[in-house]
Amino acid sequence: MFLRSFLLFSFVCFYTGLDNGVRGLECKRNLNDPDQVFATLTVIPPPRQNRQENFTITKKYGKRYTSIQAAIDDIPVDNDRWIKILLYIGHYKEKIEVTKSCILLQGKIAEKTVIEFGDHREEENHKDTRQSATFTSNADNFVAKHITFVNTHNYNLYGRGTSRHRYRSGNDVTQAVAAVINGDKSAFYYCGFLGVQDTLFDDNGRHYFKNCFIEGAVDFIMGNGQSIYDNCKIRVLGREEDGGGVGYITAQKRSSDEESSGFVFKGGAVEGTGKAWLGRAWGSHARVIFSGTHFDNIIIPQGWWPWNFLNDTQKHFTYTDQNCTGKGNDTSKRQYNTILTEMQIQQFTNLSYIDAEGWISKQAGQPNY
Numbered sequence: 001m002f003l004r005s006f007l008l009f010s011f012v013c014f015y016t017g018l019d020n021g022v023r024g025l026e027c028k029r030n031l032n033d034p035d036q037v038f039a040t041l042t043v044i045p046p047p048r049q050n051r052q053e054n055f056t057i058t059k060k061y062g063k064r065y066t067s068i069q070a071a072i073d074d075i076p077v078d079n080d081r082w083i084k085i086l087l088y089i090g091h092y093k094e095k096i097e098v099t100k101s102c103i104l105l106q107g108k109i110a111e112k113t114v115i116e117f118g119d120h121r122e123e124e125n126h127k128d129t130r131q132s133a134t135f136t137s138n139a140d141n142f143v144a145k146h147i148t149f150v151n152t153h154n155y156n157l158y159g160r161g162t163s164r165h166r167y168r169s170g171n172d173v174t175q176a177v178a179a180v181i182n183g184d185k186s187a188f189y190y191c192g193f194l195g196v197q198d199t200l201f202d203d204n205g206r207h208y209f210k211n212c213f214i215e216g217a218v219d220f221i222m223g224n225g226q227s228i229y230d231n232c233k234i235r236v237l238g239r240e241e242d243g244g245g246v247g248y249i250t251a252q253k254r255s256s257d258e259e260s261s262g263f264v265f266k267g268g269a270v271e272g273t274g275k276a277w278l279g280r281a282w283g284s285h286a287r288v289i290f291s292g293t294h295f296d297n298i299i300i301p302q303g304w305w306p307w308n309f310l311n312d313t314q315k316h317f318t319y320t321d322q323n324c325t326g327k328g329n330d331t332s333k334r335q336y337n338t339i340l341t342e343m344q345i346q347q348f349t350n351l352s353y354i355d356a357e358g359w360i361s362k363q364a365g366q367p368n369y
Ligand SMILES: *[C@@H]1O[C@H](CO)[C@@H](O)[C@H](O)[C@H]1NC(C)=O
Pocket: 050, 051, 052, 053, 054
């Protein structure tokens, strides 16, 4: 196959036999390419392909695929060079798993480059929350730009406007993940994550989200990732009018002092149509920091809910919102609020929290997000 032979041509890395890409790897960059990639695989969604029968393949775009998974499958398991998978505008109705390292997945405009599927957690069929995901990234060194990830189970993507009838707003909402991010060194620029419950499963590893949009109602940014959300917009979908209860923005899962994980929101905004807790503790040592974020008037004044750790005599959470603006920024009624010094806050909001060795600036697709 074209790509396989192309890549094997000057292959230098030993095959490691790992299923999910090569761990601890620094991907090679092609310094002669503006995006620093060695090859571009172009994916065109089926309807568009029909309309564009006469689309001619130019050398520049390499091989053409009709599904994103087919392009991923065509990359060697032990890939160690940046490869771009370029998505044409359109809706890709597929469930995707990234198992190869060094992939740059790039759309054109997030609003119009959409990956959607509608699975949900089904205990009776042994399908857990993780398996409900539309998009799963299990490999290190992954970058996505200008793409929207959607789980349509609770969510009508084709509904209009911001009406609450666009999504399940009563008590029949179930866990339905748009994206599980489980590799280390993963970055997302101008991406959207749409769902209602468990939208973004920020599972494990160090992650950087910049200028992203995340929507949901319940635990919609959850997991044990070590992440900075830089200038992201978070939108709470209200459900109270339909008896669905208040929202929970985060459910962070850090479970001991030794774990370095945490969700750090730097700047950006929280808005929406329903009241929400900033977080509830999925792990005993949950860590969530909002710094310099604009809060609309939708934040529950107490801020943080201990959830399963309500009866623990000692609370080990690191929960704080400092230097935030907007009508929801009054911290006087917050519970379990941790006061951090300006210096401590800086240690978390500085990129070095997730990027001591500078991996972000060495990824493909930099710096023209
Ligand atoms: C493709 O090209 C042929 C011949 O030029 C033309 O008859 C046909 O209508 C074109 N198809 C589309 C979808 O544009």
